[in-house]
Amino acid sequence: MEEIPGQRSEPHEGGVAERLNWLRAAVLGANDGIVSTAATVVGVAGVTNTLAPILVAGTAAVVGGSVSMALGEYVSVSSQRDSQEALIEKERRELREDPEGELLELAGLYEQKGLSPATARLVADELTDHDALAAHLAVELNIDELEVVNPWHAAFASAGAFAAGAVLPLLAILLMPAEIRIPVTFIAVLAALAITGAASAHVGGSSRRRAVARLVIGGALAMAFTYLVGTLLGTTGIA
Template sequence: MTQPTHHEPHDDTLGTRLNWLRAAVLGANDGIVSTAGLVVGVAGATSERSDLLTAGLAGLLAGSMSMAAGEYVSVSTQRDSEKAALALEKRELREQPEAELEELTELLEQRGLTREVAHEAAVQLTRRDALRAHARVELGINPDELANPWHAAGASFLAFTVGALLPLLAIVLPPASARLWVTVLSVLTALTFTGWWSARLGTAPVGQAMARNVVGGALAMGVTYAAGSLLGAAGV
């Protein structure tokens, strides 16, 4: 009796979604570390809740806006490059279709197909949608999913803000006697989690990623707290 065939679902956007998720984790991590370093540094100089809140909010807004602006510029440049590459490919397909067919055949050969199979595949792909075929095989671009700078900017802004809220709330909500230790423990716990998550997304060793994250965050807080304490003691 013939067994039913089970087809594993394939999604061409999986890699894109993983990249976005990885970027979100890294953005949140940046928000945690930078804001924690800022508020802990201020805490070394003063215990006034209003000062800590002002510094934390300023760091959150400055960091999130900077991340969003940087991501917008970066992705806009990427999108412009992709559009220019597609425009050039479209012109080459119009002006020298035979050369482009041969190029597509060679690219498919390099992926392990025989010459005959590669040529037949290139012919069929060209008949169906020549530009799409060259965009995917030659350029590694999906014409339907060009990078969106506004999406990237919004995602970076949100990720950084979410990460920055943790140390900000941890430093202003507890009583003065506990806020520093609550902040440090909260931040190190969060960094352990983001280190684990980023390692899993990148299929990297989990222990090393978590250790790097925690040590880096602890070092940042230690340095800024020491600087804040020295400046506070000097009355600056």
């Protein structure tokens, strides 16, 4: 794309929605992998110091969670994609059946944005001559035909990120001596959550402090609760 003089370097090219969708799935997957796996292994460690059951439970949490995240993202994004494609096809059909009516509609939409009737009609005419479908999708539906989301990308990103995030608490609790494995796992997990919280805030353009605080507090509560439950089950002889 040719750069316009004086224009700031911004992501105006196609594919922005696709990349943001991929990043969102990856960040959420990593967060879930860290928290759910940490909660599982810490809960089991509250019952026993034996590594075998901790390894089995942690591995099951990683595999099951990765598959679940991939399936959830695929279904969710597929529904979004189906809706986008249906809207695009509807607009394409309307342009084919009533081009003049669609031209008037486009001009009317630009008038609503503050253009004079003459200018709105001129803009509508020129955009229609260039790419009528893209013009209507952008103004009416805020959709770019080139940016329809891909469910497979989201699914693989989410599953891979979940597994990557889950490795940290699993290794922390398996590699540390029994007397320090719980506090070390807590520290490692909370540090990782702080990093992913900052990353998610960067992707979404929101407050890093709030994002980090939500994840760290939520992760700490999840691990504390499951460890307490595991300890109670172990001391009562139920497990």
